[in-house]
Amino acid sequence: MTSQLEDAPKTHDGSSCNPTLDVVGIGYGPSNLGLAIALHEHNSTHAAEITAAFVESKPRFGWHPGMLIPGTTMQISFLKDLALQRNATSEFTFLNYLHEMGRLHHFVNYQTFFPTRIEFHKYLEWAENKVDADVRYGTVATRVHDQGDHFRIDTDHDGHLSTLKARNIVLAGGLTAKLPQGVHPSSRQFHNHNLLFDLEKLPSTDHNRFVVVGAGQSAAEVASYLHKTYPRAEVHAVFGKYGYSPSDDSPYANRIFDPGAVDDYYNSPVELRKKLLDYHRGTNYSAVDLPLIEELYSIEYAERVDNSRRLFVHGASGVLTADDTNDGVRVTIEHRPTGQKQEFDVDAVVYATGFTPMDLPSILGPLHNDNSSGDGDDARVGRDYQLYTATQTVGKVYLQGGTEDTHGLTSSLLSNIAIRSGEIVDSIARRITPPPTTEPGFSSRAHFQLS
CATH class of the missing domain: 3.50.50.60 (FAD/NAD(P)-binding domain)
Structure with missing residues (x-):
């Protein structure tokens, strides 16, 4: 089962004694669940483990439970699950979920690409339980502070204040x-x-x-x-x-949700980005x-x-x-x-009037970069979803959502979670992997390679 971390002991000054983690994810909906899966699969194939924990304000995992209307179906293919587009042999695919539930052949006979929303929610719950990430449910991340060689994340669990320390942060606070x-x-x-x-x-x-x-x-x-x-x-x-x-869910229009379309969009001039959004607004x-x-x-x-x-x-x-x-x-x-x-x-x-993205100024404080134009060299987000903060930091802040101006329509959608999560994990892994030894007798004690 998913674990809920115990409140960390405090030092005399009230700070947390938690070890410094490689990653703290803020929010634990489908996006950061996908990140937890990508981290799990990375750690299973690499000697250097990336340590991670997550905080989530809800008391338990859920994906819009108040809109799980019976009979409503997904608007994206089940193939765009939490893992398959990144790793077709992953144990966390929707097909493996069906297999473990004993429903695979029944679903095949159903002849649909679009499961009900209730069934997809059950798949997400199954994946959340299977990945067994460290998650603090019922905990609100109130503010991120730059501490030089790491970030301090202030948290509030029913009035009990605590902190986490992380070298990198992934913000996936969802929509309001x-x-x-x-x-x-x-x-x-x-x-x-x-x-x-x-x-x-x-x-x-x-x-x-x-x-x-x-x-x-x-x-x-x-x-x-x-x-x-x-x-x-x-x-x-x-x-x-x-x-x-x-x-518009026609085959050609759906190419706007392809992983390669993110590269096209990010590398396009701002005016072309705006045109592409207008052209394909009817898809979403x-x-x-x-x-x-x-x-x-x-x-x-x-x-x-x-x-x-x-x-x-x-x-x-x-x-x-x-x-x-x-x-x-x-x-x-x-x-x-x-x-x-x-x-x-x-x-x-x-x-039914939509949502607003995560309030970045509230949680980042002075770290928040007011530039939100996404224009050329002033783009606020890198291709690897790294948020450019107002001041340079040793650690990095990544966004899952709120990047439509730089990365296109898949910014906050399920369509690209598997690929996006993998790209963020790859970016973090490149930064924390020691550089290779290139000279005889050289031994690096560095734990991090800063970019």
């Missing part, structure tokens, strides 16, 4: 739910990422009407789920487009799988025929106001081309 400006979360207004849990906590059990804000895959899935789960309730989907846009942003679009339209049309409307899609529209009342939310929806307004009393408003 983003609500529209002026919206304050409540028991009846919430982001979709905790949908299943927040629905369980709704004050009323007699649900009559919901509003879903957003035009992407998650928004469409939420609208479909609410319509099926509450058979007497109306569901009002609201977004600025006229309708849901289909995601505000895009919905076509079968789900067709299913929702079919439902809406059938209800029109039967004159029994429950699903309403408000295109070219927006929510003007959403105010909590004693027993619900008073919502005003505006049709933007005409200015026509409709007012509803609803049980809840679900905002």
